[in-house]
């Protein structure tokens with residue numbers, strides 16, 4: 505059983521023009537260590553993202569016999585992170601919530617697809633899994649940080665320094681992503 509290339513593309517966020525859906529060493533990023541640069545400033549999002557990054561690495565590092573169990577655990581953690589963010593969007597008047605929710609659905613679908621693949625063809629499933637750190641960084645910079653800014657603005661409407669800090673982080677993340 506092979507991983508559907510269209511689902512692999514879901515894990516490229518945002519896709520670069522040179523990527524055609526295949527996997528190569530430039531597009532796979534195996535490890536992304538937690539750093540203050542990844543913090544959104546929203547405590548519950550940051551706690552979920554730390555767990556998510558740990559689960560991503562545990563899945564990538566898993567041997568073939570435990571790969572399916574790790575993917576199932578990762579799916580639960582991912583679904584929880586998404587549900588928390590969507591609850592935050594529900595509380596806000598959040599203009600790009602449809603895009604953000606759609607990105608969550610696509611990521612969950614891709615990982616759900618990898619679950620049966622992992623049993624029959626672990627190497628095939630790993631093609632997708634190795635893209636997860638890069639997907640996480642792309643999703644964080646493009647969607648989660650702007651959501652965090654909206655949460656921050658609602659809670660503390662006059663906290664300009666914090667907003668500026670988030671914008672600065674966003675710009676650094678985007679630069680980092682371009683250099684990967």
Ligand SMILES: [Fe+2]
Nearest residue numbers: 553585589648
């Ligand atoms: Fe998130």
Ligand SMILES: [Fe+2]
Nearest residue numbers: 589643647648
């Ligand atoms: Fe998100």
